[in-house]
Amino acid sequence: MAKTKSDKIKFIGEKLDELFPNPPIPLDFKNPYTLLVAVVLSAQCTDVRVNQVTKVLFKEASTPSAMVKLGVKRIAEIIKPCGFFNTKSVNIFNLSKTLVEKYKGKVPCTFEELEALPGVGHKTASVVMSHAYKIPAFPVDTHIHRLAERWGLSDGSTVEQTEKDLKKIFPENEWEKRHLQIIYYGRTYCKARGHKVEDCPICSRIAK
Secondary structure, eight states, X not given: OBOSHHHHHHHHHHHHXXXXXXXXXXXXXXXXXXXXXXXXXXXXXXXXXXXXXXXXXXXXXXXXXXXXXXXXXXXXXXXXXXXXXXXXXXXXXXXXXXXXXXXXXXXXXXXXXXHTSTTXXXXXXXXXXXXXXXOOOOOOOHHHHHHHHHXXXXXXXXXXXXXXXXXXXXXGGGHHHHHHHHHHHHHHTOOSSSOOGGGOTTTTXXXX
């Protein structure tokens, strides 16, 4: 059992590397724009469902200008299986319109500009920065927030605090990998409901 915090962090890193050595990005995308749209759609929706929907959506519109031409109504029809489709369709249309009018159809690569886009929050911006532009970021979703608290790596007070704590714990060059590994670990071994400490490869070996 890991006794000190440094022992715990070392064990967690080694176990994540053992179980998920090369974690794939779960959302299908071809460029920063398609990733941005996919992440917007992923709110309160599974990655599997998002990938099914974007396969259809991107056949009709895979650029900001094409998405604007598609219009809110058609976007909503396609993305309906993702849930919250009315809000998401308006956000996708408006962010696409902003990209066309302000950025010549290109997705900006700064947090400030990304978070100013309609429907784009810090987590969404972090995913785009990390996976599309390979700029160090540590997106925190519900799995990561839950596991960081369970493992005693953060107090679980806010998502913002969890992000700050994890950035201090893990080296910058590991952020993208650790973000993905913890998501996969949470989905596979350390679920929100029905979690049994004794069956969890990490929780069973560390004390908070």
